[in-house]
Amino acid sequence: MTLLWIALLPLLGVLVPALNAQRSRMVCSLATALLPAIALLLTLMQIPALLEGEALRFAVGWLPELNLELALRLDGLSLLFNILIMGIGLLILLYAHFYLASDEPVGRFYAFLMLFMASMVGISMSDNLILLWLFWELTSLSSFLLIGFWSHQSDARKGARMALTVTGAGGLALLAGLLLLGDMAGSFSMGDVLASSDRIIADSRYPLMLGLVLLGAFTKSAQFPFHFWLPHAMAAPTPVSAYLHSATMVKAGIFLMARLHPAIADSELWTVVVSLVGTATLLYGAWFALFKTDLKGILAFSTVSHLGLITVLLGIGSPMAVLAALFHILNHATFKAALFMSAGIIDHETGTRELKQLGGLKKAMPVTALLTTLAAAAMAGVPLFNGFLSKEMFFTETLKTPVLGGLSWLLPALATLGGILSVAYSLRLVHAVFFKPAREAPPKSPHEPPHLMRLPVEILVVLCVVIGLLPALTATHLLDLATQAVLQRPLDFKLAIWHGVNLPLMMSVAALLIGTVLYWRHRDMRLFTRQFESVDARRVFERFVVAIGYRAEQFLAAFEGNSLQRYMTLLLSAAFVMGLIGLVQVTDLTGAAGNQPIDGVVILGAVMLIFGGIATAATHRYRLISLLMLSIVGLFVALTFARFSAPDLALTQLSVEVVTMILLMLALFFLPQKTPQESSPLRNVRDILLAGSLGLVIASLNYAVLTRETLSISSFFVENSKPGGGGYNVVNVILVDFRGFDTLGEITVLALAGLAIFKLLNRLRLFIPHSDGEGRVWSPDRYPAILTSVSMTILPLALLVSAFIFLRGHNQPGGGFIAGLITAVALILLYMARGVEWAQERLDFPFQPVAIMGVAVATLTGLGSWLFGYPFLTSSFGYFTLPVVGEFELATALLFDLGVYLAVVGATLMILANLGKVTTAHRPVPEQTEKDAETSSNPTSKEPR
Amino acid sequence: MIQHLIVLPVVVPLIAGILLLYQRQGMVRYKRIVSVVATSALLLVAIGLLNQAASGEVTYYALGDWQPPFGIALVLDRLSALMLLVTALLAVGAVVFACGGDDEKGSNFHGLFQWQLMGINGAFLTGDLFNLFVFFEVLLLASYALLLHGGGKARIQSSVHYVVLNLAGSSLFLIGVGILYGATGTLNMADMASRMAELPAEREGLVVAGALMLLVVFGLKAAILPLYFWLPRAYASAPAPVAALFAVMTKVGIYAILRVYSLVFGDQAGNLEALEQPWVWWLSLATLAAAGIGVMAARDLRLLIAYLVLISVGTLLAGVGMRSPEATSALLYYLIHTTLITGGLFLLAEMIGLQRGKPGTRLVKGRPMVQGSALALAFFIGAIAVAGLPPLSGAFGKALMLNAAEGSQRLWLWTLVLLAGLASLIALSRAGSTLFWRSHRGHLSGRPLPRCQWFGMAWLLSSSLLLVVFAGPVSDYTQAAAKQLANPSLVIDTLINDAGGTQ
């Protein structure tokens, strides 16, 4: 449970500054520091237990499907890292308290910092691979926020994005790698993984896994060639750089390599890849550190270099190398954090980090100068400082590496070279800033910072010295525990300053001497280096991202193309392919049932339909003619339904056909009357082929189904229509009873169409043509007199017919839908014959409520069955006898059908009449906002229906 | 009432719609109250149903008291209950958000919204193939109307593509249903599934043709690769609450694929088992690739989110294409996450656009926003979640998906999912830093946003955290749902064999 608190406290700490952001900075800083301090204390309190060899674990289940547990461990390695993370974190907090300007949102900064700390602690304590990955990515995110903290600076934004992209990409690779690793080990639990080294290394996927995991580690730890984000992350406020880029985040990659060391490091592949990459990084970073003119730039590249050093050690992987690596982790954290903070102080006090504006600061800032010098000495590996110890161990290990065979001299040589460069840039750093006279004046006149701001540096420098002088006393236990954790067994070692005169010592001495000379001559080499400087990683990266975006845009424009014709082609092609795949599996196209004999009327119908269809397509450029041709199809489809025993369908099709015609003509009025010739002949041929092929496939499927016996559930409907549904017309009983739910949906669709169309007609700007397609002026006779009188006569008859069709629907062809359409069409005839103005006066009910009422009636009918304990839409019917009238049937289905009727009338009128009205004074008004409508007390006469 | 619970997800929005649509204008308060109350009621119903389904039993509701396969039956299993809940959660966020002012930009918003919910819920519940068509049409037509809410050229133009393609799709749907009916003689999916067992060989080809035609239709709704083109512009131009609700629309297509093929073409289907699998698998990967490119190319936040939706479609369909209970479970978890988060992001985009004023959601420099910090925080959370980064649900979903892949599937899925994730990461960091960091100096722009909008957006985005905290229970549920889905005989027995075939 303590472990959970250790991990949790920093996380809770995120809230503290966020909640205290409004208070004074002092309160805010202190409050923020509280929780991590407790967590650090708790961590330190575990040391005795660890020393006794206890395994500290905590686990609760989280996502078993992913084998993910909230599993924490505290072993030596975690201990080392926790101390670094929280210890240095607290110092950074103190430092930042002074560093940030008074108007900067310190609460937010602390919150980000705590988030980062929490995720680092999480990484260090994770006892589950997936959990580790979660925290891993969280560090990328929080570092993104921290680097971009000064978001008004373009450098900060770009640096942050670059860091996020690179480490995020690495994180994704790491996820893949860890999933593989877990799969190979059979568990995501760290303990299991660490114990399955043999299995893992024997697995054929090992190289892939290793590559992915190392990709994660290398990007995070800024290893060559993924180092380029780190220098640009220096756009962050210095406390961030000091924390993230010296002590913690970049060490996450190192941590990962150390953590997984027992599981995956026992192979040559590991040694070769890791030490080579490490070496390259070591040298590359050191080289560029020597020539940077930005104080933090130097530190950034030196960090890259030192991370390379640690990586080399982990690559070598011998017990002592591991020890050295861990030791250097500790040492680097101390001196580099100190150096960053000093750099921050200098920047803070002088207003610049450019070397050419700095110089001779030892007078103004003697204490800082001293501290910096000491820390730099540690970095350079000067004896008596901690850096010396670990670096010498590094040299020792490079001499022992067995892998490179005949080239075994190479690694020590390169290591020495790294040492030389390291001495040179350390020297340069100190000399140029404090001792050499400045070439330009800095923006601010420098003086010593507040003492408390320097305090963290002082503590760290003292640590450098103390560890350097008394390694056995200060670091042994910690390193012992950490090494045990990495090696999974105790290691017998002794830290000492003096090992006698040996080759490593010689290498150190050589590095110191040659490094000094090198600094002396570094100007010459700078000329040589200049030619590489034009390659600015960030610019390359930015350009790369922009180029990718641009290419992506180009690709999409070409690929998607915003062309409906293309999309339709794809859709139809897909349908064709799919249908064809089925069709080729149909062994015998003509099924057992075969063909029925053909007769003349059927041939006539087929001729009419085929002709009508082709003519509709062929005349499509003359739109009205095309519509007339479509009408043939509509009529003959209805007749086909009649011919094949579907009177209800014939009726429906007929009424819909007429309404569709009216509708299409209403709309065509506002559209061009002809279609220009646009498609190339080739395209036409292609379209005809595509349409024809799909048509052929569908015809074949149709034929195949038609010539097979029908095996349908329909006999049930026929049998139950009268006894169960109370109607003789099975189709109608299906519609209002067996499948009344479909019908309810269907009238909802119809009402929705009316509503949607109302929306479309709103704020419609019209192109009203003054003449027809041929340029003829319209006839002046708006309402031909003969038509008007006939429409009067037809309306009552039509209503009567409508009532007739409605009432008999249950037993004979008919029903609410057809009746509704007849009513609607008759009313539309009135609109056509008499005009909107006239009809409006007489049809003064709004259409929308009618349509909705229809749906409501149908729904309520369905709900009524609940009262009797039956499911929704259960129908009932009964026979009643009245005097005079005699026996008659009443069915709830009739009520349901009434709903259908109302919905159809309302919706059809909403569609047609509203569309017709757009050219008149009664057009749907530009939609007011509902607020306006509420406040305006007098509804206008132009209220749309 | 409790025995009618299954039909309530359809009936509640239907009645709410009726109440809301009866009067077209005015009564703003009344309409908002009705709409929010109805949606909340829907949420309660969905929770109740989830509870009911969690028992592991498949239950059904025979509409009109006509037993399956003759009448239409609503089928409740773990999957449909989950989809209902996700929809209800999304709807609550969207509808509250809309009360912040979007509902007044045109007529009938709330009514149409309710009916859209009715269509979606119906599609999730129905056990009948033709009824599925009907509900598809309900939800489509409602979506057409809602897409146009507020008007504007971009909306109209993107609607043309969306509508025409879907109309053609509806025709294909009817053809597919027709062939399946002609070949099997039934419309009830469970009945159809049970008939697959003794399907005569001469009908197999027909069934294949019908099933694959349907796959084209579902693929169109789900927005799989050669058929996704309608999506980006339509989603990007839709009004925010509508776009948010649209986040579940592609899932309807995915649901349909999952439902129809796992039930009808399950292990009882013999030769025809998993006939959709190769198509779904390979095309989903291609979708992922295209969506990743789209994410990189998007120059507008809404368009970016639309492509993120597409990434989720690709990922989910890949899960469908893996056709294993593990993958199904993973995809269900991912589906909850992605639906709610992309929905929330659409809302957030609208808020950002509102505050930025003229530049809107275009990724260009603008003035700093009045509520910039809060919006930035929300964006950060949403972006993390949607990009699949820890500690939010996207990371879990992605990890589950990747982990569910087996053997050679891994190579493809991992590469594409991870690359798409990287593309999202790059694009989102670019978008975020442009919107919130790269601003002109000068006056703050925008008025404070309505509380409703904050609530709606936060409601959806906060789900991500809950999904993380309760990852275990959620994944237990999805695992059980996946197992249930992998065993079609459960549904067949309940609906067909045990019901006895007569009323």
Add this chain to the structure above:
Amino acid sequence: MELLYAITTGVLTASGLYLTLRGRTFPVVVGLTLLSYAVNLFLFSMGGLTTDGAALVNEGDGFADPLPQALVLTAIVIGFAMTAFVVILAMRARSEVGNDHVDGKKEDRE
């Protein structure tokens, strides 16, 4: 007869599809309408072709399969609603964009 019926459906489908591939909205709408007619015929025939025997249980004893008929009826209604919407959408699109190209990009050449 079945062959002729199938050919008819196929031709109607093909004609409708050809029109849906055109570049202007109105022909596309006409094509969709034609397509829906064809699809209705297709769906209708899935219960077989019965030349005498409407599904009225009080008349005669040969029955056409009533189920596809009910489905087609629903499909006709829905098809009508959709056609109505899309044609008015086309009209609206023309008023917004100034031409009736399906992508709204080309200049009106009339």
Add this chain to the structure above:
Amino acid sequence: MSLWVEAFISLLLITGGAFVFVGSLGMAHLRDFYMRLHGPTKATTLGIGCMLVASMAYFWSIDGRPDIQELLITLFLFITAPVSAHLLAKTGLHLRLKHIDITQGKPVELRSEEVGKKPVPHPDKGHG
């Protein structure tokens, strides 16, 4: 059904068919639109009328009770057919369709000098 009734029905049917045929024949082969209009308006209407009467007679004789439902269709046709024809003629005149040369009388609509060449927007038609 008695032979006479059957004969009567058959005669009516064939007469009706013949009229229907002639009506369409006129529509197909006469030489200008105005002439073609005559066939469908009269002959076809009467033809359908005959067939409907035949149908009435048939069902009357079969069911044994008066069945004059079809009268309604006839009624509808007789109301609507002339109106359709009228409107079609009006349309033809509006479009100034050519008539054959031998036609006597020249209605206003077809006199070329009455209307200028350029279309003049009708005063009724505003901009909407």
Add this chain to the structure above:
Amino acid sequence: MLSIALYITLALVVMALLMNLYRLTIGPDLPDRVLALDTMYVNSIALIVLLGLWLNSKTYFESALLIAMLGFISTVAVCKYILRGDIIE
């Protein structure tokens, strides 16, 4: 006898419909086509009546009634379209 008469009538009606189709196709002008279509509607009433006699059923009566009614309205609409463009004004 009746069936022979039915055949003859059917043949006449079919020929009439084919002639309608002919006129509808060749036009030459819009009103010709509209006229042809209108006639086609009316002639199809004949088809329905004959079908009823053939099947000995009155099931299709309403179809004929509807064709008579709706064919008219459809023709009115097209005429109005040609005359005025705006059919509801």
Add this chain to the structure above:
Amino acid sequence: MIRSRAWLPTPVFSLLLLFVWLLLVRSVAPGHIVLGGALAIIIPLLTNRFWDARPRIKKPLLLLRFVLRVLGDIITANFEVAYLIANPWRKLNPHFVEYPLMLEERFTITLLASTISLTPGTVSANLRMDGKSLLIHALNETDEEALIEQIRERYERPLKEIYEC
């Protein structure tokens, strides 16, 4: 809004509707008479507002005679027209005639125009907007005056008498 107060504004018309209803349902069962009667009352009430000027039949008997005469004319006329059409050697003399109208009511003009269209060789082609004259197309007519006279005497006068006097 135009409302009518009477519950049975047009008894004759209602009777006609009842008759049509009984035709439709093919039954004279009491139930249908009740239902039809109800509809015959309701529908005129609903549609009454659509009649701007309801024509009144002054002389019903004359109307009956007129109807019979027209029916007879239709039949004879159709044989005539059929002959004209079917005989390819017959040379036709089409003729446009402007017919000056005596009738004033729109409804009666419509009746006249319809009658003209249904009867021998004539189609009413256009009613002038002022309602003063009717353009007639005759299929085969040489004597314009005779045609006008025939229409006047045979149809227009009776109509005038039946409705308008």
